[in-house]
Amino acid sequence: MSKPLVIVESPAKAKTLARFLGNQFRVEASVGHVRDLPENASEVPESIKKETWGRIGVDVDNGFKPYYVVSSDRKSRIRELKAAVKDASEVLLATDPDREGESISWHLREVLKPKGSVKRIVFHEITEEAVREAIEQARDIDLKLVDAQESRRILDRLYGYMLSPVLWKKVQTGLSAGRVQSVAVRLIVEREEERRAFRRSTCWDLDAKIRAGETQFVATLVRVGEERVATGKDFDPTTGALVGRNVRLLDEASAKTMREVLAGRLPWTVTGVEEKPTSQRPSAPFTTSTLQQEANRKLGFSADRTMSAAQRLFQDGVISYHRTDSTTLSDKALRESARAIKDMYGEAFYGGARQYQTKVKNAQEAHEAIRPTDFGQRPQSLSLPPDEARLYELIWKRTVASQMADARLLRTTLEITATGADRRPHVFTASGKAIQFAGFLRAYVEGSDDPAGELGDQEILLPKLSVGDHVTAPGQGPLTLAGLDPKAHETLPPPRYTDASLVKTLEEDGIGRPSTYASIIQTIERRGYVWRQGKALVPSYTAFAVTSLLKDHFGQLVELGFTGRIEEDLDQVSNGDLDRTQFLEQFYNGLDDWPGLRHLVTNEDRIEYPVIELGVDPATGQKIVVRIGRYGAYAQMGDANASIPEDIAPADFTIEQALKLLKDRTDGPQSLGADPKTGLPVYVLTGRFGPYVQLGEAPEKGSKEKPRRASLTKNDQPDSITLDRALELLSLPRLVGHDAETGQDIIANFGRFGPYVKRGDEFRSLGTDADVFGVTLDQAIELFKQEKKGRRRTASRTVLREVGLHPESQAKIEILEGRYGPYVTDGTTNASVPKDVLVDALTLEESVGLLKAREGAPAKKGRGRAPARGAGRTMGTATARKRPTKRSA
Incomplete structure (x- = not known):
């Protein structure tokens, strides 16, 4: 007997729904998008291949008609869904409750072509009550939302497919541009430029430690006479010059002199006590x-x-x-x-x-x-x-x-005045906060991007004091001076963006949609535009070059305001207030002061190779620039050039460092001595992956023979490494011994994740660098007997994630980073991870489903050889080189 068919995106969601709906409904998963614009040349339909716009998959000459294709890894799933539709009394499309979900439902209807009733159901939580209520309120697909999502998809395709080839020609092959991606990169680059221009300054103040009974608090000098004591905000962040008005700058000598004078001029007087009751409201629930x-x-x-x-x-x-x-x-x-x-x-x-x-x-x-x-x-x-x-x-x-x-707080400010030798008042202040009623703070305290901001939310209790109370020397009264310390404060450059602060900025400026921010950050990291230093997002020099090119020649496309207005237009499309074709026509062909994307890209001959100006050699006045080469960024001065190590942030790369790299390259490698065994010289050099040692001379161009090399560890310094240490590193990998039980040799070496031992395809981490040279055979065998400790993936790993064991074959299923993006493999079958699915979100069931869908699918043509230039996925297919660590050889 036929029953209604409910279609959702993921097997995990389908499994949860099936628990609620029982046998009354059949629940199936589409496993993400069922079709999309063609992603590579092999997917472009024959009917449009000869068209000038065929590669894009959008007919820009006739109403921006998109040409959708079902990818090969989705075809078997579509066949299964079509069979399920034939047996269904009605079809309920239960994809996610947003524009993208609406679009997926529309695509399902267009591909499956059900002959019976097709309805859209929407629920914002997967509970039985919410799902059954959604079924009762089933509706038609909202074509306005579909238009808005389709417009977004076409817009992003035009942007990426037309700008990315410009980056290939002018910067580096394999780069990509994106409507939100490029703006996010621009923000990160401009913050790094601010850090590079920043000039540090130092100011001093005095901290008075004051004791009242068992309580001690700190009061800080804030004013001398009518002059404020200078703080970090009084300095220009780019020049380091003092710009605050009517302020007094204390240096170390004046702060220490002031300490001696004020400590000898007790008592001080409490000249102000302010208590202000306030309330604090909780933050809104999460978006x-x-x-x-x-x-x-x-x-x-x-x-x-x-x-x-x-x-x-x-x-x-x-x-x-x-x-x-x-x-x-x-x-x-x-x-x-x-x-x-x-x-x-x-x-x-x-x-x-x-x-x-x-x-x-x-x-x-x-x-x-x-x-x-x-x-x-x-x-x-x-x-x-x-x-x-x-x-x-x-x-x-x-x-x-x-x-x-609400939390009820009592904020207290104390003002304590001392008299200097010049009879001028020296005013110290202390601020406190007492929680009178915790309210929502019992459950939750919101975080802050500024660590100092989080400290400010802590309770600070001050003693009860009155105006006229005196601060005396110890033993002379209830309120005493326990210490008076000069303290230096160095101004800090603006902080680099983190995921949190970047998301906040993008949202505040109306750039993109919050649901896409995770994939945007993941993309710019994978493409090599940024790398992580703790939580901070650090731009690469490639990001600098791309941003420079886009700002100089496609300025409006990476302006925050322009990108935000596009989102407003898309909202109008979704509301039915703006025609989809009219919107795309204006973006592509131009309107008023906007020349249009087509015109901008067709004038690409005016675009020059972007260089990043670093500064000038103070001795010669020659300009030093940074360029992007085949093997990464390099510094250039005149005819000399030298690779820049990839673990140096652009804001931290100084003229002095550049000159040293250029000098080392010009002077040739530094010899540590000769290897007693071979007689070959041992050199210490610096390359794009950092410092390393080399045995023998560099080979001539075209030679397939390479000298033996070894990276320095984090504890080795190029300026102080000895010949013995260099030979020790060059001796690696070290044979620890032969494991008689497995018949395999065990070796020790350094890898990108630190010291390790290896037996066949098995690895185990070692505790310290010294263990590489000291671990014994018995110790190594014992390590392999222990369960391998998991390691969170890093950007430089090929294996992105271990998903689990295949329920049928028991083969290990992993997600790997491939040339065309992440893919799932069980060692026999490979299946691409859909671009709309996050790697960390893919479940075992979904992975197995992708592999089964791939089994039996026709082999993709052209994978045996490199695709012709421009024939592959045009936007963002080439995987960026992974950032090696200092220990990578």
Whole structure:
């Protein structure tokens, strides 16, 4: 007997839905998008290959008609879905409740062509109540939302496919441009430029430690007479010059002199006491953007790691939909959160039902905020994987706190005045904060991008003092001076962007959609435009070159305001206020002061190779520039050039360092001596991967023979390395011994992740660098008997993730980084990871589904040889070279 068919995107979501719907419905998964614009030359339909726009897959001459194709790894899934549709009494399309989900539903309808009833159902949480309510309110597909999503897809295709080839010709092959991606890179580069231009300055002040009974607090000198004591904000960040008006700059000598004078002029007098009761409101529940920001601040999660964990929580029915701009909560959520607050904290901590207004530009998709689906499921009561558990706790606490009472605080400011030798008042101040009623702070305290900001949220208790009280020497009264210390403060350059601060800036300027930020950051990192230094996003010199080219020749395309206006136009398309074709026509062919993308790209001959100016040699006045070469960035002065190590941030690369690299390259390698065994000289050199030692001379061009080389470890310095140490490094890999049980040799060496031992294809990490030379055969064998410790992937690994074991073959399933992007493999079959699926979000079931879909599919043509120039995926297919660490050989 036929029954309704429900189609969702992922197997995990399908499995959760099937639990609620039982045998009344059949639930299937599309496994992401079912079709898209062609991604490479082999997918372009024969009917359009000869057209000038065929490579793009969009007919720019006739209403921007897109040509969609079903990729080979989706065809078997489509066949299965078509068979399921034939047996269904009706089809319910239950893809995600946003524009992209609406578009996927439309594509499913167009591809499957059901003959019976087709309806769209939308739910913002995967609970039985929400799903059944959505089925009762089934509707038609919203074609306005589909138009908006299709417009976005076509716009991004035009942008990427027309600008990326310019970057290939003028900068480096394999680079990509993107409507939001390029703006994000520009922001990161401009922040690095600010850091490079920054000039450090130092100022001093005095900290007075004052004791009142058992309490001690610190008061800081803020004013001398009518002059403020200079602080960091009084200096120009680019020149380091003092720009604050009516301020007094203290240096070390004057601060120490002032200490001696003021310490001898006791007593001081309390001249001001101000107590100000204030209240503090809780933050709104999470949106996509604020969740990414807070998870980065508090948990150290990257944006894609946050979204991957949130995706799994949503699919398991634990939280509501995680792609949302809304800060509102449903009546049901308001009731449940109120009950949880009263049960856990007491009636006094419930602040009454609160709704929050979003402050985001171009906010769309009227969903709820991200919240637990059941507030009774407290974080400690659920058994979840580590990432999901930590993220769920964050979401639960933030949502509950948003409905709690305001915190009541008492802020106190003390003013204490000493008299200097010149009779002028020297004013010290101390600020405190006492929590009179914790309110929502019992549950949650919001993080800050500024560490000092988080310290400011801590409770600081000051003693009860009155105007006229005196600060005396120890033993002479209840309020005494316990110490007076000069303190130096160095001005700091503007901080580099993190995932949190970049997401915040993009959202505030209306650039892109918060649901895409995770994939944007993941893309610019994978393409080699940025690398990570802790949480900080550091731009590469390639990013500098690309940004320079785009700003000089395609300026409007990377302007924040222009990109934000595009989002506003897309919103108008989704509302039916702007015709899709008219919008695309204006972007492509131009309007008023906007020349149009087509015109900009056709004049590419005016574009010169971008160079980054570093400065001049103070001795000769010659200009030093940075260029991007086949093997990375290099410094150039006249005819001399030298590779720049990839682990040096552009803002930290100085003229002095450049001159040293150029001098070392011009003078030739530094010889440490000769190897006693071979008689060959041993050199220490610096390359794009950092310093290394080399045995023998460099080979002539064209020679296939290469001298033996070894990277220096993080504990080795090029200026102090000895011949013995260099020979020790060159002796690697070291044969530890022969494992008789397995019949394999064990070797020790340094790798990109540190010291290790290897037996066949197995690796085990060693504790210290010295272990490479000291580990014994017995110790190494014992290491292999121990379970291998997991290691989170880094940007330089080929294996992105181990998914699990295949349920049928028990083969290990992994996700690898390939030439055309990430792919799933079980060692026999390879299947591309859909571009709309985050690597960390792919489940074992989904991976198996991709592999099964790939089995039996026709082999892709042309994979046996390199594609012709421009014949492959035009936008962002070449995987950027991974950043090696200092230990990479």
